[in-house]
Amino acid sequence: MKNEKARADGGQKSRQIRWLKFLNSLKESMPSIFSVGGVIVFWEILVRFFEIPSYILPSPSESVLAIVQYWSAIKSNMLTTLYEIGVGFGATVIISIPIATLISYSRVFEKTLYPFMVFLQLIPKVAIGPLFVVWFGFGSMPKILMVFLLSFFPLLMDTVAGLKSLNGRLYYMARTMSESEWKFYWKIKLPNALPSIFSGLKTSISMATVGAVVAEFLGSDSGLGYLLLRANGDINTKLLFAILIVLCLMGMVFFEIVELAERKLIPWHVSQRVTDKKAR
């Protein structure tokens, strides 16, 4: 009985804390809410006041309504794009971390790979897009490849930097305890690189979205990029803006997922990060 009461109190307390945290984060994001809200209101007023036709510039409210209006088209094409991003970005994560590991261990390997990395980094990916269409047709393959190409390098570079930025004395410390290179990598080198890896993931996931849309532009029969081109061709500017909003929201959700994983995996780093408040 007493126990139950205690638990109930505990529950209430944690709910209270959560509520306070929510209010606090609301307070923190007030400036953003006002600036973004202000721009939206200004845009709405501008369009209405000057009676700008919606094929030139639809108002925010029209654009949002267009999302509802065209939802079934948007949804099915969004699933295509999500699939391409998912597979391409997944490949990036799975492939770049092991390659970064090899680079961090072997100078020969690094030197061997380096020319290709520079070459692939410098080449305008959009320019080779049409080639992908020739090679792989209109299916999802060329899109996945483009997503991969664009998102691969940011993650690779940051992971290499993270793996290399290790206090050399930590290697000494590990050596006094065990010869196992694997233990050193798994328990010291990799966790030490996680903050860098996460900053790479954030750049990478933004590039992934860009890659998917660009590849769809270059030749496809579905996906948000394809729908965007169609809307443009039909001078359906409302739909075009609706798609842009959806793309932005998608990007924000991806980013948030990475940030969430970051908070869960490396709380020591997140909580130590110099916040604006501390720095001031």
Added chain:
Amino acid sequence: MLRFEHIGMKYKTLTGYTEALIDVNFDINDGEFVTVLGPSGCGKSTFLFIGTGLTQPTSGKVLLDGKEITKPVKEVGFVFQDHLLLEWRTVLNNIMIQGEFRNLDKNITKVKAMELIRQVGLEGFENKYPWELSGGMQQRVSICRALVHEPQLLMMDEPYGALDALTREQMRVDLEKMWMQKKNTILFVTHDIDEAILLADKVVILTPRPGRVKEIVPVDLPRPRNMAVKESGEFLALRKRITEIFTEMGILNED
């Protein structure tokens, strides 16, 4: 027994070489407590790295029980000068990593770790992260990590550098007590002349860089060395002698 034979160490630098050690010779017997005194930059840390096979000397060799050391020695506990705690691990888990790397029984290691945490006065901090601790507290955690597997050989590189005088005294007394029980071999680097005398069976004094052995001073004070010892004539005489050696080397100036 750990024997250093004609150890020389030259570090390659961008502009040439830094000679850290020249022809260092001496022995540490099993169960002996040896302290190393020397001015900053004379090669004390380098010396400990060489003594455990972490760095290979550019000349001479180190023998552990008659066998030349060619790779890192495992039967060692090493307190590094910079605490080297892992920021993603709590105090307890920073100590436990010793057991994880050595595949020791987790439960036993944990019991020992908790006992050490208590001894160094960090009870209640076992689940804190390194950045939540003061420099002195971090240093104490790093000492626990070096002791938790009860190594036969213990290398301590200025382990009390970040501690206040009182904690330092307490840690010294505790270390002596532990050593008197376990009789492990300890090589202890310090800047503090009193500390060097009070802990040691013998004090090795190094010259300014490049470091050579200036003198080895045997210390024959009765143990455990308490406050009374600090006021004894023998202690004061030893301190005077070592201070004179430093003055002679031009490290201490009296005016």
